[in-house]
Amino acid sequence: MKFIAFFLSLLLLQTAGAHAQQQVVISGTVKSKVNGETVIGATVSVDGTYTTSTNEYGFYALRIPAGSHRFQVNFMSFSPYTAKISVFKDSTINISLEQSAQSLDEVVITANPGKQDLASPQMGAERVSMQTVKQVPVLLGERDALKVIQLLPGIKSAGDGGSGLFVRGGSADQNMILLDEATVYNASHLLGFFSTFNADAIKDLTVYKGGMPAQYGGRLSSVLDIKMNDGNNQDVNISGGVGLISAKLNVEGPIQEGKSSFLVSGRRTYADMFLKLSNDSSINNNTLYFYDLNAKLNFQLGNNDRLYLSGYLGQDRMGAGDLFNLDWGNKTGTLRWNHIFSSRLFSNTSLIYSNYDYKIGIKTGADEFEIFSNITDYQVKQEFQWFANNRNNVRFGLQSAYHRIRPGEVTAIGGSSFNDTRLQQRYSWDNALYASNTWKATDRLQLTYGVRLSAFGILGEGDFYQLDANGNVTDTLSYEKNEFVKTYLNVEPRLAVSYQLTPLSSVKASYVRNVQNLHMLSNSSTASPTDKWLASTNVIKPEIADQYALGYYRNLFGGRYELNVETYYKDLQHQIDYRDGANVFTSNNAVESELLFGKGRAYGLEWLLRKNSGKLTGWISYTLSKTERQINGINNDQWYNARQDRTHDVAVVAMYQLNKKWSFSANWVFYTGDAVTFPAGKYLIDGETAYYYTERNGYRMPDYHRLDLGATMQLRQKKRWSSELSFSLYNAYGRENAYVISFEDSADGNRTIANQISLFRFVPSISYNFKFN
Known part of the structure; x- marks a missing residue:
């Protein structure tokens, strides 16, 4: 209970002075113009000084000084979006990103959804792009997200053809596997030779093997979201x-x-x-x-x-x-x-x-x-x-x-x-x-x-x-x-x-x-x-x-x-x-x-x-x-x-x-x-x-x-x-x-x-x- 009280008091001290500043808030959703899918983890920046990322539903919010600014949104495989904005009150700015010509040519590929965020406190987390999943060779050609994350450090496969995971010394049941927030208790087909996840239906895959955010709980070793x-x-x-x-x-x-x-x-x-x-x-x-x-x-x-x-x-x-x-x-x-x-x-x-x-x-x-x-x-x-x-x-x-x-x-x-x-x-x-x-x-x-x-x-x-x-x-x-x-x-x-x-x-x-x-x-x-x-x-x-x-x-x-x-x-x-x-x-x-x-x-x-x-x-x-x-x-x-x-x-x-x-x-x-x-x-x-x-x-x-x-x-x-x-x-x-x-x-x-x-x-x-x- 003392820890909870300390958390609340610390939060109040940190946010107390924010409302006295003469600033406005811009917020909105970032989507793909091609298919309307929301974009997770897109970088939103203003003047290169104020920066944030879209959440798991593509939403962002950023507090900036009132006035004119240079607004930019970036994400892998999309062309950067750049515009000049003038805001003098809280405003909604929704963005639709164009597919980049370089991505359409499929000559330059990317192994990671973006450069690692050096500033973020989050550690022990890996995002795996579906493009990578579709390229890594696996058993009988089945594109398999769980097989790909087994190639990352700290995440071990359960053996030949197996879909089980051992994460940082944990047993197979100590991994929380979530599909659109629902728990999947057995993520394997054919006794573990294939996983339950069809890569064509997956938008985003993030595995947390350490430092799990507070919204996740119930397992000791990892969360696969x-x-x-x-x-x-x-x-x-x-x-x-x-x-x-x-x-x-x-x-x-x-x-x-x-x-x-x-x-x-x-x-x-x-x-x-x-x-x-x-x-x-x-x-x-x-x-x-x-x-x-x-x-x-x-x-x-x-x-x-x-x-x-x-x-x-x-x-x-x-x-x-x-x-x-x-x-x-x-x-x-x-x-x-x-x-x-x-x-x-x-x-x-x-x-x-x-x-x-x-x-x-x-x-x-x-x-x-x-x-x-x-x-x-x-x-x-x-x-x-x-x-x-x-x-x-x-x-x-x-x-x-x-x-x-x-x-x-x-x-x-x-x-x-x-x-x-x-x-x-x-x-x-x-x-x-x-x-x-x-x-x-x-x-x-x-x-x-x-x-x-x-x-x-x-x-x-x-x-x-x-x-x-x-x-x-x-x-x-x-x-x-x-x-x-x-x-x-x-x-x-x-x-x-x-x-x-x-x-x-x-x-x-x-x-x-x-x-x-x-x-x-x-x-x-x-x-x-x-x-x-x-x-x-x-x-x-x-x-x-x-x-x-x-x-x-x-x-x-x-x-x-x-x-x-x-x-x-x-x-x-x-x-x-x-x-x-x-x-x-x-x-x-x-x-x-x-x-x-x-x-x-x-x-x-x-x-x-x-x-x-x-x-x-x-x-x-x-x-x-x-x-x-x-x-x-x-x-x-x-x-x-x-x-x-x-x-x-x-x-x-x-x-x-x-x-x-x-x-x-x-x-x-x-x-x-x-x-x-x-x-x-x-x-x-x-x-x-x-x-x-x-x-x-x-x-x-x-x-x-x-x-x-x-x-x-x-x-x-x-x-x-x-x-x-x-x-x-x-x-x-x-x-x-x-x-x-x-x-x-x-x-x-x-x-x-x-x-x-x-x-x-x-x-x-x-x-x-x-x-x-």
Whole structure:
């Protein structure tokens, strides 16, 4: 509470003198003239002295002296907008940017949405342009935003083909993934080989791996904030593509020209269709495909109001005849209202729905049963941005979400001998208040300070348990529907500071506390569709992370290159791991009895050298890191490697625009093998081999490395029609990287044989993409 009082008093002191100055406020929205999309992060400046950026809805506000000025707006791939303005009262200036001729020629490309902001206190954040996503070669030619951010420092992939993320030592569930503000609980298709995000439907992607702003909360490691395209309100635009395993189509256009628009984007794989061509019934009866659908409507209701309605539906289906099937998918919906109260006060109100579920069907002989699990969220958000003056930009609001979790239900079908089993449903009410201010203290010193107050209420109905030190249930407490079981109240301070050493370099530091109340239990080293989500209970406490970071940033050679170096230390509380021999995937309702709790730490050093413009663009990233846990009852109570611990992680990404017709790309990755638990010995029990395990995660998988190549050939480039062929070769030199290593006895029983399974070698692909408007 003292921190909140300090925040408010500091803010009042900083803004007190602003109203005495004889100034006016200009504000407005920056859009693309071509399609009416709002432009996020455009730089708005007056006389080169007063500068700001558009927010995530394209809105800006700037306080300037009354009189005549030179007004300019800049953003990548758009021609700079320059005008002389005369303002003597608060005014609205809306801007439509023209596509630059250089961008239309596609000869000079850009790897970053703009030069890094040396003055901004924000650190540990990366924006990825969709142009970059479409150029980086990936598995089977599927353009994949999550695969691209895995090539950035501090962000590690979950393995070959996997879409899971490990960010600065965090586990896969410690990343908040948002699509138009709705939570996506499983961002993968086909067991992680592809992500749920269709690049044709995405407008902006920003990942925060440190120094998260106060409006974000609920996860310890990172926030991936993805915003869908609004839809073209000028012309009908149709684009799509056909590849080896999938096809996609994107349609957008005006409902009322210049005032409202729609977007529909769909994608489906057809691997299952190839299976049906086989004459072998054991193959043609199998199922293997996914589909996803993005849709959005947006309406400009007046000069000060805008309404958005967006939704996502994605589903995966896998099956082996009538013996086994696995279905999983996400559904999200967001209704969002932007309102401009005044030239300095901007409001966003959102109603949000999110759902994730999976269903497994198994048939063994005469027995047949289904397993079902689900998590559903209903959420409301209200946020305000107050542009107090040119030195203070205040953001404050509230968030409230109701979570319903069905951890697992087993239902017998027909005359099955299995008994129906249902783990208890869990309910919770998740609330947060937050406020932050970005303060330009001097021309060189800027700070962002804020606080987030989170209150997580555990609700009945159901039974809750008390355990002894050995995990045995000592008491059971029953609660009625909507009765409060326990409320966890946490204060999460946020602080970031930047100091500009020269016009070309700066240093930054940040501290952030994050709290997480939703936890995922997994029996694999990467995210799986069948992982269980659990909420905090009277036994499972909220996970807490305190992260400290320090960085140095420099623009080189006129901004054509940039160098970022960041180091971090993360202190973790209430970390969760399994007891030795635990099995949480049982009918036992007291899941907590299979878990142990302790602390963790993660620290590392990240380097990023990026070339931003020219025919050759790309980056080199390197991460040196360590991630450990210490939990009594595991590894003799000593520190041990977390599963996601990797010492070295390297990525080299290059994109080359040869001419208007041809562009090429390549990426090479290397990382230390994951920490794993292998047997240290074996013994015989009744003639059967049993393995003996000692140190938790004390061994390593073999080191991983891979080269991917890509090329794009422009077939036709007309004013209203364009088409291209994209080629890629995944794992170009055929490295057999280990996916799984298992152990078995040799034929004579005297030796133990390690068997390695690898997934991909030399995976070529070709796809045809087109665009019509």
